[in-house]
Amino acid sequence: MKRRIVSVRAMQILDSRGNPTLKAYVTLDNGITGSASVPSGASTGENEAMELRDGDRRRYGGKGVAKAVENVKDVIARKLLFMDPTRQAQIDHMMMELDGTTDKSNLGANAILSVSMAVARAAAEACGIPLYAYLGGSGPVRIPVPMMNILNGGKHADNSVDFQEFMIVPIGAPTFAEALRYGAETFHALRDALKAKGYSTSVGDEGGFAPDLKSNEEACELIVEAIRAAGYEPGKDIAIALDPAATSFFRDGFYHLERSGRGKKSSSEMTELYKAWMREFPIVSIEDGLDEMDWDGFRDMTSTLGENVQIVGDDIYVTNCRFIERGIRERTTNAVLIKLNQIGTITETMEAVNLCRMAGWGFVVSHRSGETEDSFIADFAVAMGGGQIKSGSVCRSERVAKYNRLLEIEAEEERSVFHWQPTAVTP
Numbered sequence: 285m286k287r288r289i290v291s292v293r294a295m296q297i298l299d300s301r302g303n304p305t306l307k308a309y310v311t312l313d314n315g316i317t318g319s320a321s322v323p324s325g326a327s328t329g330e331n332e333a334m335e336l337r338d339g340d341r342r343r344y345g346g347k348g349v350a351k352a353v354e355n356v357k358d359v360i361a362r363k364l365l366f367m368d369p370t371r372q373a374q375i376d377h378m379m380m381e382l383d384g385t386t387d388k389s390n391l392g393a394n395a396i397l398s399v400s401m402a403v404a405r406a407a408a409e410a411c412g413i414p415l416y417a418y419l420g421g422s423g424p425v426r427i428p429v430p431m432m433n434i435l436n437g438g439k440h441a442d443n444s445v446d447f448q449e450f451m452i453v454p455i456g457a458p459t460f461a462e463a464l465r466y467g468a469e470t471f472h473a474l475r476d477a478l479k480a481k482g483y484s485t486s487v488g489d490e491g492g493f494a495p496d497l498k499s500n501e502e503a504c505e506l507i508v509e510a511i512r513a514a515g516y517e518p519g520k521d522i523a524i525a526l527d528p529a530a531t532s533f534f535r536d537g538f539y540h541l542e543r544s545g546r547g548k549k550s551s552s553e554m555t556e557l558y559k560a561w562m563r564e565f566p567i568v569s570i571e572d573g574l575d576e577m578d579w580d581g582f583r584d585m586t587s588t589l590g591e592n593v594q595i596v597g598d599d600i601y602v603t604n605c606r607f608i609e610r611g612i613r614e615r616t617t618n619a620v621l622i623k624l625n626q627i628g629t630i631t632e633t634m635e636a637v638n639l640c641r642m643a644g645w646g647f648v649v650s651h652r653s654g655e656t657e658d659s660f661i662a663d664f665a666v667a668m669g670g671g672q673i674k675s676g677s678v679c680r681s682e683r684v685a686k687y688n689r690l691l692e693i694e695a696e697e698e699r700s701v702f703h704w705q706p707t708a709v710t711p
């Protein structure tokens with residue numbers, strides 16, 4: 285039976301960094317309410333859709349989202365009333381038109397996304413099926429392999445590490461539940477290793493440790509040591525993935541490894557550095573190894589390393605089909621990071637995923653460094669079937685919420701499959 289949207293509300297809540305964000309509620313004529321909240325990044329790409337912030341310095345340092353909340357309750361709600369919640373694409377396009385800008389700066393990508401997600405939740409519940417099944421259809425249910433960011437640097441921590449994320453990937457685990465156990469045990473072994481060396485064991489924005497190490501390499505050395513100490517074989521049971529987020533240390537044509545005191549490097553020297561690291565450490569994926577404007581550098585890096593490692597574009601594509609199309613044409617990378625709030629609607633995010641599928645590229649569904657307890661991306665990653673998710677470390681509940689939701693899906697779903705499939709093949 286066809287359902288209708290009868291109410292659309294929103295409120296300001298806090299994200300995991302203590303900054304305001306939005307939670308939206310969409311209620312249907314049968315009383316069902318779907319709700320969703322949006323995350324927020326720190327190392328944001330230049331071309332991301334725009335988060336609308338109030339700019340009133342007396343409240344939350346200008347980061348309030350009262351205007352975005354009003355836009356949901358007023359402008360968007362008025363148009364959404366009586367619409368069929370299962371018409372996701374129609375609803376998303378309606379909001380895009382209502383906004384009228386390419387970067388959603390009028391109504392705010394945060395306002396639009398909160399509604400887009402809440403609509404999907406309400407529709408799934410109205411159909412009586414879980415969100416992942418509603419968005420993903422009836423095929424096999426592929427539970428993604430988690431990329432767990434257990435050591436934080438760059439913009440996510442105040443330490444001496446230039447690279448933003450050092451992740452572990454349990455490529456040899458037979459199930460998601462086992463993968464999570466591999467990860468948690470390694471995380472605890474890493475804590476012990478850091479303690480033994482007199483390093484801090486406090487954590488950064490994504491729940492990974494944020495010690496003042498002597499070099500970026502030391503992060504990989506310690507992780508390999510922790511993998512072994514936990515009883516696993518590096519490269520067979522557990523591999524490493526990196527997100528240097530290189531845009532954050534790129535200036536005047538060079539990559540400045542200043543925090544670690546390693547001087548500056550050119551684009552090709554960075555590729556050489558990654559190549560050397562790949563000989564030494566079991567690295568299966570490198571995201572944003574270069575600056576978001578360094579398209580030529582990325583292409584060279586992909587042609588040099590892409591046969592042996594997944595090269596993921598995050599800031600360079602910002603989940604935007606226009607940039608991903610160019611990347612596919614120019615063989616810029618061989619995989620894409622997928623973040624709903626970089627583009628601002630479920631429909632456009634699914635279009636980005638479709639481009640990856642058609643090109644035979646890998647894709648990784650991702651959280652943001654500022655998160656909430658909402659586990660939407662867990663269902664979304666299962667629905668998209670790409671087999672990879674990154675949701676931070678195995679501590680801090682806003683990170684673990686996604687992993688716990690995946691545990692639930694795996695336990696409930698008889699059709700679930702789990703396997704690491706290195707999608708890195710240079711076309």
Ligand code: PGA
Nearest residue numbers: 325326327328529652653
């Ligand atoms: P962000 O970091 O959410 O701060 O942008 C995540 C990433 O770079 O992948």
Ligand code: ZN
Nearest residue numbers: 527571572598
């Ligand atoms: Zn990234």
